[in-house]
Every structure is written in structure tokens, then in C-alpha cells.
Amino acid sequence: MTVPPADRTTTEPGLVPPPGCPAHAGHSATGPGGATRLHGVAAETDPMGLYEKLRAEHGPVAPVLLEGDVRAWLVLGYLENRDVATRSTQFSRDPRTWHGWRSGEIDPETSPLVPMIGWRPDCVCADGEEHQRLRGAVTAGLNQFDQRGIRRHITRFAHQLIDEFCENGRTELVGEFAEPLPMLVLTRLLGMADEDAPKLVHAARDLFKATETSLASNAYVLETLKELVAAKRVRPGQDIASVLMSHPAGLSDEEVQHHLRLILLAGYETTANLMANVLRMSVTDPRFRGSLAGGQMTLPEAVEQVLWDEPPLMVCPGRWATGDTTLGGKEIKAGDMLLLGLAAGNVDQAVRQDPSTRVHHNRAHLSFSAGAHECPGQDIGRVIADTGIDILLTRLPDISLAVPASDLTWRSSTWARHLTALPVKFAARPRESRELLTAPLPAPPPPAVGVPVAPRMPDSVPRLSWRARLRRFLGM
Numbered sequence: 001m002t003v004p005p006a007d008r009t010t011t012e013p014g015l016v017p018p019p020g021c022p023a024h025a026g027h028s029a030t031g032p033g034g035a036t037r038l039h040g041v042a043a044e045t046d047p048m049g050l051y052e053k054l055r056a057e058h059g060p061v062a063p064v065l066l067e068g069d070v071r072a073w074l075v076l077g078y079l080e081n082r083d084v085a086t087r088s089t090q091f092s093r094d095p096r097t098w099h100g101w102r103s104g105e106i107d108p109e110t111s112p113l114v115p116m117i118g119w120r121p122d123c124v125c126a127d128g129e130e131h132q133r134l135r136g137a138v139t140a141g142l143n144q145f146d147q148r149g150i151r152r153h154i155t156r157f158a159h160q161l162i163d164e165f166c167e168n169g170r171t172e173l174v175g176e177f178a179e180p181l182p183m184l185v186l187t188r189l190l191g192m193a194d195e196d197a198p199k200l201v202h203a204a205r206d207l208f209k210a211t212e213t214s215l216a217s218n219a220y221v222l223e224t225l226k227e228l229v230a231a232k233r234v235r236p237g238q239d240i241a242s243v244l245m246s247h248p249a250g251l252s253d254e255e256v257q258h259h260l261r262l263i264l265l266a267g268y269e270t271t272a273n274l275m276a277n278v279l280r281m282s283v284t285d286p287r288f289r290g291s292l293a294g295g296q297m298t299l300p301e302a303v304e305q306v307l308w309d310e311p312p313l314m315v316c317p318g319r320w321a322t323g324d325t326t327l328g329g330k331e332i333k334a335g336d337m338l339l340l341g342l343a344a345g346n347v348d349q350a351v352r353q354d355p356s357t358r359v360h361h362n363r364a365h366l367s368f369s370a371g372a373h374e375c376p377g378q379d380i381g382r383v384i385a386d387t388g389i390d391i392l393l394t395r396l397p398d399i400s401l402a403v404p405a406s407d408l409t410w411r412s413s414t415w416a417r418h419l420t421a422l423p424v425k426f427a428a429r430p431r432e433s434r435e436l437l438t439a440p441l442p443a444p445p446p447p448a449v450g451v452p453v454a455p456r457m458p459d460s461v462p463r464l465s466w467r468a469r470l471r472r473f474l475g476m
């Protein structure tokens with residue numbers, strides 16, 4: 001892959017400069033060598049349009065530039081995405097395979113790409129047997145919870161969040177529901193205090209944006225998790241952290257910490273985006289809402305349709321070619337970086353001739369990727385979205401958009417796109433005090449053979465409201 005040197009002009013993601021602004025000259029749609037930038041105005045305002053333009057110009061695999069004009073291949077075809085994700089000997093998940101580290105294309109000390117494409121001691125960055133060792137511990141940690149137990153957590157937190165706004169007759173669903181719910185559930189499953197959730201929402205969002213503060217946010221998340229590991233060494237519980245620490249795979253403390261980071265980040269942003277997208281469809285698309293209300297589409301099916309149309313992770317970093325090869329007619333060189341274009345692959349005409357045709361019965365989308373690294377937390381993501389939204393729509397069935405749909409805005413990065421706010425209104429209702437919500441969880445299922453499970457810690461109910469905890473964190 002041959003492209004000219006990097007142009008390092010940057011701007012804050014999500015802010016759209018006026019056309020022709022000289023300060024943002026580096027944010028034109030094309031960079032050195034005429035390659036298309038996967039960041040900047042075009043990628044932020046209309047990523048799907050950009051993918052289609054790339055597909056028309058280059059076919060199923062296109063050369064693109066990341067932040068700092070770092071070169072990569074974006075895989076747009078459905079079959080090509082599956083090919084790259086499943087052929088792990090040809091396409092490694094280990095970022096150290098990338099030639100860019102050695103050529104100086106990136107400064108590992110300062111590049112905002114490092115949190116997304118840098119090597120870490122976790123299963124994402126491993127291949128083969130090492131991947132199996134690490135992933136085995138992760139799946140043991142995730143599978144210790146049965147669906148009923150997780151639903152109890154979700155139900156409790158969902159009702160608490162709804163109680164905070166149901167008397168007002170209006171709210172903003174992204175910040176008050178879609179973001180806090182997955183973080184509250186995940187921090188609880190990981191073994192953290194509920195009070196940690198608001199701070200982590202802030203840091204996790206920032207980390208995905210690839211801004212100048214992404215490195216600091218990454219360090220904050222790691223430090224919080226380091227403290228968690230130290231605390232669980234002294235007092236283990238029935239949580240993911242404790243299972244990772246005691247798993248026969250023998251993870252070091254550093255590996256445990258990095259896998260907790262992985263689960264938190266991989267699970268939070270994606271589930272929050274999924275929920276926001278389903279909620280938006282419910283209040284903006286009468287056909288979608290009508291199918292839900294009329295029983296033609298169940299909520300889990302609605303979630304699946306949104307996974308096809310708006311994958312929470314639009315572009316998945318990354319794979320690195322282990323040798324020279326050809327993909328989609330392009331010559332890929334050893335060490336080249338490839339990005340899985342999950343959103344582009346999901347609407348490839350090869351599998352969906354008419355993207356407006358409903359495909360909610362079909363789970364063959366790419367949104368959880370494929371192959372050895374396919375998302376191990378997909379059922380947890382689905383159950384958080386299904387249960388949380390079901391509770392919200394059951395308690396507030398008259399919920400509707402409080403602003404014109406054209407006023408809704410998105411914030412985008414190369415990897416994901418999320419709705420900034422979803423203001424809604426409904427008839428004000430009293431809070432629901434539920435004894436059920438404070439009842440202890442049912443006993444956990446028996447541990448899998450060979451997987452020691454630590455003694456269970458008592459569950460606690462958050463004492464402060466979500467808003468109060470965030471205000472305290474921000475010092476307001």
C-alpha cells in the first residue's frame with residue numbers, strides 16, 4: 001500500500017467547520033494521495049453515504065486514512081468482512097503485526113488511535129492458543145450469570161432511572177436512560193460500586209472519540225480497574241473480576257485489569273448506542289412503533305432490525321495481514337491494517353438487495369463480528385436493551401418525541417456514531433416504589449466444573465440518584 005506522508009492537521013471530532021475553513025484544511029474528505037479520510041466532516045455527518053461512495057469507487061475494499069492520516073483498508077463487502085474476521089491465520093488480531101509502528105507512521109506516545117489499535121495484554125490482541133486461554137476466562141466470567149439474574153439487575157436499575165424523571169412528564173433519554181443503564185449493569189457485573197458508573201460513562205465516551213484527552217481517559221479507566229483488582233484480592237465476590245482472578249487460565253493482575261477494561265468498554269458504548277437507536281426508532285418511525293404495538297415485531301426482533309441497520313460499532317478495528325494477499329481485488333501487503341466495515345457490510349447488496357425490507361428474523365448481520373473474536377457478550381447486550389426498553393415503554397406507553405425529528409443530532413467518530421440527545425414527553429406519572437427492586441438476587445447457578453467461584457458479596461442498592469452522583473463527580 002503506497003501513500004504519501006501523513007498530514008497531521010486535526011480538529012475536535014463532532015464539530016463541523018464551515019466549508020473552506022483554512023484552519024480545517026486537513027479535514028477535507030481526501031488526504032495525501034487522494035485517499036478518503038475516515039474522520040472529519042464527511043465521516044461525521046454522513047458515514048453511510050461515505051461508505052457507499054467508497055464502495056462505488058473501489059468495490060468491496062477501499063484504501064482510507066485514519067486520524068493523523070494513518071493508512072488502512074476499509075472492508076465494505078459482507079462476504080469480505082466475514083472472510084477477514086474468520087481467516088485468523090491470514091488476518092491477525094495482534095496489532096504488533098502492523099508495519100506502522102516500525103515505519104514511524106504513528107507516534108505511540110500521543111496518537112489518539114492508540115486506545116483503539118494499540119497492543120494490550122487482552123484477548124482482543126491475541127491469536128490462536130493465547131486467545132483461547134484469555135477468552136476462556138472472559139466467557140467464564142460472563143457465563144456465571146444466568147439471564148434471570150441479569151434481568152433482575154436491569155429491572156432494578158431501569159425502574160430507578162425512570163423514577164427519576166417520570167413525575168416531570170419529559171426527559172432526555174440518551175443521558176438519562178440509554179447511557180446510564182448499561183453502565184450501571186456492567187459495573188455491577190464487573191464487581192464495582194454503583195457510584196463508579198457516572199465517572200466511567202464520561203471516560204468511556206471520551207475514549208471512543210479519539211480526542212487529545214482520550215489517553216488520559218484511558219489511564220483513568222485503567223487506574224479505577226487497578227483499584228478494583230486490589231480490592232477483590234482482599235474481598236472477592238460473585239462478579240466478573242473475581243472469576244477472572246481465580247480462573248485456571250492463570251491471568252496476571254495486569255491481564256485481569258485489561259480484560260475488565262475490555263468488557264467495560266466493549267459492552268458499554270455498544271449497548272448504549274443500540275438502546276439509543278432503538279428508542280429513537282420507536283419515537284420517530286410510526287411504522288416501527290406500529291409494528292411493535294401491533295405485535296408484528298417483538299422488541300427483541302426490533303433490536304435485531306436496528307443491529308442490521310445501525311450497528312453500534314460501525315467500524316471495528318482491526319486486523320493486520322500476516323502476509324501478502326488479495327482481498328476484494330486489492331493487493332494487501334504483509335503488515336497492512338484492515339478495518340471491518342460492519343455497517344457497510346450489513347447493507348451490502350450481495351446480502352440485502354433492498355435495505356428497506358425487514359430482516360428482523362435473521363441474525364446473520366455483522367454487528368457482533370464473526371470468527372474467533374465474535375462478541376462473547378452479545379446476549380448480555382441484547383438482554384440489557386430488550387429488558388430496559390420494554391420496561392420504559394410499558395411504564396410510559398404514551399412517550400413521544402418532544403422536538404422535531406430534524407433537530408436530532410449525532411456525534412461521530414471513525415468507529416461509532418451516537419445520538420447526542422433524545423428529548424421526549426409523556427403524561428407525568430408518580431414514581432413506583434417497588435419492594436421487588438430491593439429484594440436480594442436469586443442464588444447463582446452452580447459453578448461450571450473446574451471454575452472456582454468466590455464467595456458472594458451482599459448486593460447493595462444505590463443510595464444516591466444517578467444525577468446526584470454525576471453532580472458530585474463533576475463537583476457541582
Ligand code: HEM
Nearest residue numbers: 123124266267270271274312367368369373375377380381
Ligand atoms: C449491542 C451490544 C454489543 C455489540 C454490538 C458488540 C460488538 C462487538 C464487536 C463488533 C466485537 C469485535 C469482534 C472482533 O474483533 O471481531 C466485540 C468484541 C467483544 N465484546 Fe462485544 N458487543 C456488544 C456488547 C458486549 C457486552 C455487553 C460485552 C460484555 C459484557 C461485550 C464483550 C466483548 C468482548 C470481551 C469482546 C472481545 C472478544 C475477543 O476478542 O475474543 N460486548 N463486540
